[in-house]
Amino acid sequence: MDDAQTAPATAHGTSQQTPKHLVIVGAGFAGLSLAKALKDPNLRITIVDQRNHHLFQPLLYQVATTILPTSDVAWPIRHLFKNRRDVTTLLAQVTGIDTVARRVDLKNAAPLHYDLLALATGARHSYFGHDEWEAAAPGLKSLEDATTIRRRVLSAFEQAELSTDPAERAALLTFVVVGAGPTGVELAGIIAELAQEILPKEFRHIDTHQARVILVEAGPRVLPAFPPDMSDYVQTALTKLGVTVMTGTSVSDVSDQGVAVGTEQIPARTTIWAAGVTASPAAQWLHVPADRAGRVLVNPDLSVPGHPDIYVIGDTASVKQANGQQVPGLAPAAKQQGAFVAKVIKARLDGKTPPPAFLYRHAGNLATVGKRAAVADFGRVKLKGPLAWWLWGIAHIYFLIGTRSRLAVALSWLWSYVTGRNSARLITQRDVYSNKR
Template structure:
């Protein structure tokens, strides 16, 4: 283990969370005289920007996730601990995890991210899952694919319409990308495969409480995204607040939308790490940090990524995106590397905004860079190249590129597996009116599938 100058002991750094911010912090200290302990309750790092493609059967989980130990196999000053943190003793400077694990630290980096926010309606979670983890993605994929399977075998026309209605709540990038991917799955990948239903007739509804989609994007790109979705067949409802979710429907004030699958993409709340240390937090649970990303009053503790409430030089909130998290993690890692080596520390954190990107189906995307606006096929190619670039490892870049090319040429989805147990309280759980399979399809009251060419 590397020693500090003068024979001093290495700086003991504990990083909680192996997301984008945690990984970048650890990498920035790769050559520093530190003893780094990286703690996470999962054994993998997840590339969240492509998680929606796992949920819609375009990619497999292994295409966008990598074992943490593999990522750091050559970084000798880092130890990986698979455990769930239960608390932090700031007086003793110890992180407590599992049943009896205590990890001492000299410096602590909190990179625990965020989870779904139901705005006080946590009872909606079982019927309207969010999308933050691999488990979330495979659960949504299961519900989505099961809806088609159950629609195929029910003789109840009303129930069939419900099962083939998919509602996405939230018009940010995740919601827009999910809605576009869902309608493409139904209209391009499935029409040749069912005999009693027409998957292309599936209804996809995107509900946004605000006045427009993609509120962080320039207004003209929001309008472009909406127009593209509507051309694809997505029903977009803006200025529409969800007032209720059940296993069979979404309520938007007086309007009730019967649905077989509901997905939540409307908001996030920070992890409870701020409560562990008694830090000041904002309404979303994010820790208010100083210019160097330290927690006020606790100079040895840093908060980064979605957990940190940070503003830029103009006082605007820094977005909860992967590039922002990576910049924060890298900055803190450099501070601690300098501290361990007795070198001058970097100045205050300065965020550099590289742009906003969102894809809308297989041939369209919206991209906002400094003074540059890209839409349509050019935007889609830029979006794809950017995401391939940020994937970890040559193998993942090749595999994802090949999967996208195959899907583009054949309209097929290579990861349409229904796995896992039946979700408790899931919104595709019941199939009333199910009877013995009847042939020909006209006897079951089904509409013959419309055959679509590529």
């Protein structure tokens, strides 16, 4: 046991005896890639996260829709660094940052003193000023979100089987997904597959084929980040699966009774929010300017203006590409930013000139519609259909972290594909928002 945690940091000087202390807040793709890429005898690293696991968010929608169990897409952070004696992991919630005292304040724990600080706290759903919609329309960012959505979707079918009121049954069998980016498209596609292919033989009082899945998008087409012909292809695939796609349609109200679009009220007991994200409160902690989505406006080297020892990376940072466009909130972008800051800090520790500016290399966009259709856009190369689907699967397995998870996810998918059975159809926890231990 040591007391390094609470010892005053050596904020000044570069003594070879006392390593500098880098605190990384958030162990998503950005924070994790920074810690993994950075190892120096003159540096000790503390990772602080409010959860005990790193989450492979691109597959989270498959947990929400019963394809994968939670343990296939998340790993204990401290386990990932068990052989890195220079890395300490703390499960704690950050309550504020004092940039003058160089201190990170934690809830129910002693504060941390830092020499260098990296904020990689990600993003949350944005309800565009209607936070009261969240209770009725959960978004999909955490494992708890995923199991909440899974529980609500499965419970809706169960309650419909029990109900004797036709209107109530219809509302229970109506699923509204708000937002037609990749997550919204993937959620709508799998819920439709559940209703059309997986559940029909299991119910006696309801016909799950009659379930309605409605995908609502304010913009003119689904998958706005893809080329228009790919949007058309995906919209056709969704329609074939029985999904009602409503583009150019804004949601004006959400409650546990349904969703209002314009003057129309859609009675629905299950609504899922996949429409917008907002950055975590890093900008407020630092008292620095943010963009409209709450992201910190950073320097080209991802440091914070006026705070050369603080970096902001991943979905919490607002970074411009050379073409003037925003770096997208994608896993590869977050990883690249983490790796870039690792290089910057390494150069600084070595007394060398750090690389001056982060350059984003766009790898491509991928999206799937159930087991049927997929689109892959790599700029010059664009793919649709089965080849894109397999590519999507291989890419996602490749980027999973642990060897076993790759194998486990591959087996879960193969099983689900060959037998038509899903492996994670459990309704468990009843409530995830309360704060009792």
